[in-house]
Amino acid sequence: xxxxxxxxxxxxxxxxxxxxxxxxxxxxxxxxxxxxxxxxxxxxxxxxxxxxxxxxxxxxxxxxxxxxxxxxxxxxxxxxxxxxxxxxxxxxxxxxxxxxxxxxxxxxxxxxxxxxxxxxxxxxxxxxxxxxxxxxxxxxxxxxxxxxxxxxxxxxxxxxxxxxxxxxxxxxxxxxxxxxxxxxxxxxxxxxxxxxxxxxxxxxxxxxxxxxxxxxxxxxxxxxxxxxxxxxxxxxxxxxxxxxxxxxxxxxxxxxxxxxxxxxxxxxxxxxxxxxxxxxxxxxxxxxxxxx
Numbered sequence: 197x198x199x200x201x202x203x204x205x206x207x208x209x210x211x212x213x214x215x216x217x218x219x220x221x222x223x224x225x226x227x228x229x230x231x232x233x234x235x236x237x238x239x240x241x242x243x244x245x246x247x248x249x250x251x252x253x254x255x256x257x258x259x260x261x262x263x264x265x266x267x268x269x270x271x272x273x274x275x276x277x278x279x280x281x282x283x284x285x286x287x288x289x290x291x292x293x294x295x296x297x298x299x300x301x302x303x304x305x306x307x308x309x310x311x312x313x314x315x316x317x318x319x320x321x322x323x324x325x326x327x328x329x330x331x332x333x334x335x336x337x338x339x340x341x342x343x344x345x346x347x348x349x350x351x352x353x354x355x356x357x358x359x360x361x362x363x364x365x366x367x368x369x370x371x372x373x374x375x376x377x378x379x380x381x382x383x384x385x386x387x388x389x390x391x392x393x394x395x396x397x398x399x400x401x402x403x404x405x406x407x408x409x410x411x412x413x414x415x416x417x418x419x420x421x422x423x424x425x426x427x428x429x430x431x432x433x434x435x436x437x438x439x440x441x442x443x444x445x446x447x448x449x450x451x452x453x454x455x456x457x458x459x460x461x462x463x464x465x466x467x468x469x470x471x472x473x474x475x476x477x478x479x480x481x482x483x484x485x486x487x488x
Contacts, residue, residue, distance in 0.1 A: 211311070285359075294467055324358050356388070374401065
């Protein structure tokens with residue numbers, strides 16, 4: 197998939213109308229284009245306070261002084277930088293339509309962040325972190341982000357703990373958007389709890405194919421693990437399929453429980469559903485309902 201094929205122009209136009217809905221609660225604390233509740237010196241007016249001896253005379257609101265006869269200072273909201281990290285799972289279990297869908301979602305969310313003036317960093321991962329481009333800001337960074345996304349390939353196993361290490365050990369927290377199927381044998385909760393404890397705002401986007409929800413398989417089969425290559429012989433009957441769905445439902449419930457406990461978002465993004473639906477749910481900080 198080329199960089200030009202990631203998002204069609206009509207969808208980009210719709211994203212323009214959504215860019216102000218991207219709200220990042222966590223901040224890296226650097227100078228940027230986001231106003232915060234910390235007092236500072238941006239163009240975003242907050243309130244007045246009475247003048248005290250020693251205050252900078254240049255901050256007096258002379259118009260207010262002329263009206264009231266009392267000198268007051270203008271206080272502004274400080275501008276803080278928000279870093280949006282796009283952690284894209286590139287393990288072998290996402291090969292094909294799942295990786296394509298994850299890449300397009302990352303492109304849409306990255307575009308929204310860059311158009312809103314945020315810094316964006318791509319963090320591809322599988323069983324180890326991969327090197328992504330340095331964080332960048334603004335619309336001028338969109339082509340480079342799209343190019344890096346278009347070059348991602350699926351290989352290796354899933355290891356969230358190792359793969360997300362650069363983001364988890366970063367000194368500056370921000371919004372950590374994790375796009376994965378979360379089929380990690382070691383589990384997802386440990387590394388994501390670390391992310392929350394480090395001050396990251398976390399949003400989970402679980403990318404799945406429809407056949408993973410309802411496998412159209414039956415009989416005696418030999419299945420190969422796409423990540424390890426291990427072969428498993430099994431008989432897929434009604435009982436086996438019920439057990440599979442129960443385990444998948446347990447994973448969904450665990451992801452939902454984590455999101456509710458840690459004030460995170462959790463969205464399931466199926467490859468046969470419109471990209472825009474998943475984007476809107478991420479922007480709404482949605483938490484998926486239990487699977488039935």
